[in-house]
Amino acid sequence: MPGMSVYAGFYKVGTPKKGEYVFVSATSGAVGQLIGQFAKLEGCYVAGSAGSKEKVDLLKNKFGFDEAFNYKEKHDLNAALKRYFPEGIDVYFENVGGKMLDAVLLNMRHHGRIAACGMISQYNLDEPEGTKNLLQILYKWIQIKGYMHRNYYHLYPKFLDLVLPYIREKKMVYVEDIVEALKMVQLPLLDFLVVATLENEWLLLLVNDAIIHCMNVA
Known part of the structure:
Protein backbone atom coordinates (compact mmCIF):
# COMPACT_ATOMS: atom_id res chain seq x y z
CA MET A 1 0.00 0.00 0.00
CA PRO A 2 2.68 2.62 0.81
CA GLY A 3 4.49 1.78 -2.42
CA MET A 4 1.42 2.35 -4.56
CA SER A 5 0.63 5.54 -2.63
CA VAL A 6 4.09 6.79 -3.51
CA TYR A 7 3.95 5.74 -7.16
CA ALA A 8 0.52 7.25 -7.78
CA GLY A 9 1.26 10.41 -5.84
CA PHE A 10 4.60 10.97 -7.53
CA TYR A 11 3.95 10.06 -11.15
CA LYS A 12 0.22 10.74 -11.51
CA VAL A 13 -0.54 13.57 -9.08
CA GLY A 14 2.52 15.61 -8.08
CA THR A 15 4.53 14.87 -11.26
CA PRO A 16 7.83 16.49 -10.19
CA LYS A 17 10.27 17.31 -12.98
CA LYS A 18 14.05 17.43 -13.01
CA GLY A 19 15.33 20.50 -11.21
CA GLU A 20 12.13 21.19 -9.28
CA TYR A 21 11.95 21.78 -5.52
CA VAL A 22 10.10 19.07 -3.60
CA PHE A 23 8.99 19.10 0.04
CA VAL A 24 7.68 16.04 1.89
CA SER A 25 6.13 16.14 5.37
CA ALA A 26 6.15 13.18 7.80
CA THR A 27 9.07 12.05 5.72
CA SER A 28 10.43 9.22 7.85
CA GLY A 29 7.26 7.18 7.41
CA ALA A 30 6.79 4.43 4.84
CA VAL A 31 5.40 6.83 2.22
CA GLY A 32 7.62 9.83 2.84
CA GLN A 33 10.96 8.04 2.67
CA LEU A 34 10.09 6.55 -0.72
CA ILE A 35 8.78 9.83 -2.14
CA GLY A 36 12.08 11.48 -1.31
CA GLN A 37 14.09 8.77 -3.02
CA PHE A 38 11.94 8.95 -6.15
CA ALA A 39 12.47 12.71 -6.21
CA LYS A 40 16.25 12.35 -6.02
CA LEU A 41 16.27 9.72 -8.75
CA GLU A 42 14.35 12.15 -10.98
CA GLY A 43 16.88 14.92 -10.37
CA CYS A 44 14.88 17.07 -7.93
CA TYR A 45 15.99 18.96 -4.85
CA VAL A 46 14.14 17.39 -1.91
CA ALA A 47 13.78 18.33 1.74
CA GLY A 48 11.62 16.73 4.40
CA SER A 49 10.35 17.17 7.93
CA ALA A 50 10.42 14.59 10.72
CA GLY A 51 9.87 14.47 14.48
CA SER A 52 13.32 13.73 15.91
CA LYS A 53 17.04 14.22 15.30
CA GLU A 54 17.44 10.50 14.66
CA LYS A 55 14.82 10.61 11.91
CA VAL A 56 16.37 13.71 10.37
CA ASP A 57 19.76 11.98 10.28
CA LEU A 58 18.13 8.94 8.69
CA LEU A 59 16.62 11.05 5.91
CA LYS A 60 19.89 12.76 5.07
CA ASN A 61 22.36 9.93 5.61
CA LYS A 62 20.42 6.86 4.47
CA PHE A 63 17.71 8.10 2.11
CA GLY A 64 19.73 10.83 0.41
CA PHE A 65 17.57 13.89 1.11
CA ASP A 66 19.26 17.20 0.38
CA GLU A 67 17.94 18.67 3.62
CA ALA A 68 15.69 17.69 6.52
CA PHE A 69 14.54 19.35 9.72
CA ASN A 70 12.87 18.46 13.01
CA TYR A 71 9.53 20.26 12.92
CA LYS A 72 9.20 19.96 16.72
CA GLU A 73 12.17 22.30 17.10
CA LYS A 74 10.80 24.88 14.66
CA HIS A 75 8.47 27.35 16.33
CA ASP A 76 8.08 29.19 13.02
CA LEU A 77 7.41 26.68 10.23
CA ASN A 78 7.15 29.46 7.67
CA ALA A 79 10.68 30.63 8.47
CA ALA A 80 11.97 27.05 8.41
CA LEU A 81 10.55 26.46 4.94
CA LYS A 82 11.99 29.74 3.66
CA ARG A 83 15.39 28.59 4.88
CA TYR A 84 15.26 25.26 3.05
CA PHE A 85 13.32 26.56 0.05
CA PRO A 86 14.52 30.13 -0.61
CA GLU A 87 13.16 29.87 -4.17
CA GLY A 88 9.88 28.30 -3.04
CA ILE A 89 8.32 24.84 -3.34
CA ASP A 90 7.22 23.37 -6.67
CA VAL A 91 5.69 20.14 -5.35
CA TYR A 92 4.49 19.32 -1.85
CA PHE A 93 3.54 15.82 -0.76
CA GLU A 94 1.03 16.38 2.00
CA ASN A 95 0.97 13.90 4.87
CA VAL A 96 0.33 16.16 7.88
CA GLY A 97 -2.16 19.00 7.33
CA GLY A 98 -2.84 21.70 9.93
CA LYS A 99 -0.10 24.23 10.65
CA MET A 100 2.30 22.54 8.26
CA LEU A 101 -0.07 22.93 5.32
CA ASP A 102 -0.65 26.57 6.26
CA ALA A 103 3.09 27.27 6.20
CA VAL A 104 3.58 25.38 2.95
CA LEU A 105 0.91 27.43 1.16
CA LEU A 106 2.91 30.59 1.94
CA ASN A 107 6.00 29.05 0.36
CA MET A 108 4.58 27.45 -2.78
CA ARG A 109 5.76 28.72 -6.15
CA HIS A 110 3.39 29.81 -8.89
CA HIS A 111 1.76 26.80 -10.58
CA GLY A 112 2.88 24.59 -7.68
CA ARG A 113 1.26 21.21 -7.09
CA ILE A 114 0.16 19.61 -3.83
CA ALA A 115 -0.47 15.85 -3.72
CA ALA A 116 -2.60 15.17 -0.63
CA CYS A 117 -1.91 11.63 0.58
CA GLY A 118 -2.83 12.11 4.25
CA MET A 119 -3.27 14.60 7.10
CA ILE A 120 -2.16 12.73 10.18
CA SER A 121 -2.32 15.76 12.48
CA GLN A 122 -6.08 15.96 11.93
CA TYR A 123 -7.24 12.38 12.31
CA ASN A 124 -7.94 12.35 16.04
CA LEU A 125 -8.93 15.93 16.77
CA ASP A 126 -12.33 16.59 18.28
CA GLU A 127 -12.53 19.65 16.04
CA PRO A 128 -10.41 19.96 12.87
CA GLU A 129 -7.96 22.86 12.63
CA GLY A 130 -8.77 25.64 10.21
CA THR A 131 -6.46 26.58 7.33
CA LYS A 132 -5.74 30.31 7.14
CA ASN A 133 -3.78 30.72 3.93
CA LEU A 134 -6.15 29.30 1.33
CA LEU A 135 -6.03 32.51 -0.71
CA GLN A 136 -2.52 31.48 -1.76
CA ILE A 137 -4.17 28.82 -3.93
CA LEU A 138 -5.75 31.58 -6.01
CA TYR A 139 -2.83 33.99 -6.02
CA LYS A 140 -0.30 31.37 -7.08
CA TRP A 141 -2.52 29.11 -9.22
CA ILE A 142 -1.75 26.17 -6.96
CA GLN A 143 -3.22 22.78 -7.81
CA ILE A 144 -4.24 20.55 -4.89
CA LYS A 145 -5.37 17.01 -5.55
CA GLY A 146 -6.30 14.34 -3.05
CA TYR A 147 -5.96 10.69 -4.00
CA MET A 148 -6.25 7.15 -2.68
CA HIS A 149 -3.85 4.37 -3.61
CA ARG A 150 -6.64 1.91 -4.40
CA ASN A 151 -7.67 3.96 -7.42
CA TYR A 152 -4.31 3.26 -9.04
CA TYR A 153 -3.84 -0.47 -8.50
CA HIS A 154 -4.11 -1.06 -12.24
CA LEU A 155 -0.63 0.52 -12.40
CA TYR A 156 0.90 -2.03 -10.02
CA PRO A 157 2.85 -3.88 -12.76
CA LYS A 158 4.42 -0.58 -13.86
CA PHE A 159 5.29 0.16 -10.24
CA LEU A 160 7.14 -3.16 -9.94
CA ASP A 161 8.91 -2.64 -13.26
CA LEU A 162 10.22 0.67 -11.97
CA VAL A 163 11.06 -0.15 -8.36
CA LEU A 164 12.53 -3.65 -8.47
CA PRO A 165 15.53 -2.68 -10.63
CA TYR A 166 16.19 0.29 -8.34
CA ILE A 167 16.23 -2.03 -5.32
CA ARG A 168 18.47 -4.61 -7.02
CA GLU A 169 20.89 -1.86 -8.05
CA LYS A 170 20.76 -0.41 -4.51
CA LYS A 171 19.49 2.90 -5.85
CA MET A 172 16.61 2.68 -3.39
CA VAL A 173 16.87 1.62 0.25
CA TYR A 174 14.32 0.94 2.98
CA VAL A 175 14.02 0.33 6.70
Missing part, protein backbone atom coordinates in the same frame (compact mmCIF):
# COMPACT_ATOMS: atom_id res chain seq x y z
CA GLU A 176 12.63 -3.01 7.82
CA ASP A 177 12.05 -4.42 11.31
CA ILE A 178 11.24 -8.12 11.65
CA VAL A 179 9.61 -9.39 14.84
CA GLU A 180 8.90 -13.07 15.48
CA ALA A 181 5.50 -13.73 17.10
CA LEU A 182 2.69 -11.25 17.45
CA LYS A 183 3.00 -11.07 21.24
CA MET A 184 6.36 -9.34 20.85
CA VAL A 185 4.81 -6.38 19.08
CA GLN A 186 3.82 -3.59 21.45
CA LEU A 187 3.05 -0.48 19.43
CA PRO A 188 0.59 2.38 20.00
CA LEU A 189 -2.59 1.91 18.02
CA LEU A 190 -2.06 5.24 16.27
CA ASP A 191 1.13 3.93 14.66
CA PHE A 192 -0.74 1.43 12.54
CA LEU A 193 -1.66 2.20 8.95
CA VAL A 194 -2.89 -1.19 7.77
CA VAL A 195 -3.27 -4.66 9.23
CA ALA A 196 -3.61 -7.49 6.72
CA THR A 197 -3.27 -11.28 6.83
CA LEU A 198 -1.16 -12.95 4.19
CA GLU A 199 -1.64 -16.61 3.23
CA ASN A 200 -3.21 -17.30 6.66
CA GLU A 201 0.22 -17.52 8.26
CA TRP A 202 1.67 -14.03 8.16
CA LEU A 203 0.47 -10.80 9.68
CA LEU A 204 1.82 -7.72 7.95
CA LEU A 205 1.78 -4.59 10.07
CA LEU A 206 2.43 -1.34 8.25
CA VAL A 207 3.33 1.26 10.84
CA ASN A 208 4.31 4.88 10.71
CA ASP A 209 8.06 4.41 10.53
CA ALA A 210 8.62 0.88 9.29
CA ILE A 211 7.14 -2.30 7.91
CA ILE A 212 6.93 -5.01 10.57
CA HIS A 213 6.46 -8.66 9.60
CA CYS A 214 4.99 -10.73 12.43
CA MET A 215 5.63 -14.41 11.79
CA ASN A 216 4.07 -17.60 13.15
CA VAL A 217 0.75 -16.07 14.08
CA ALA A 218 -1.51 -18.65 12.39
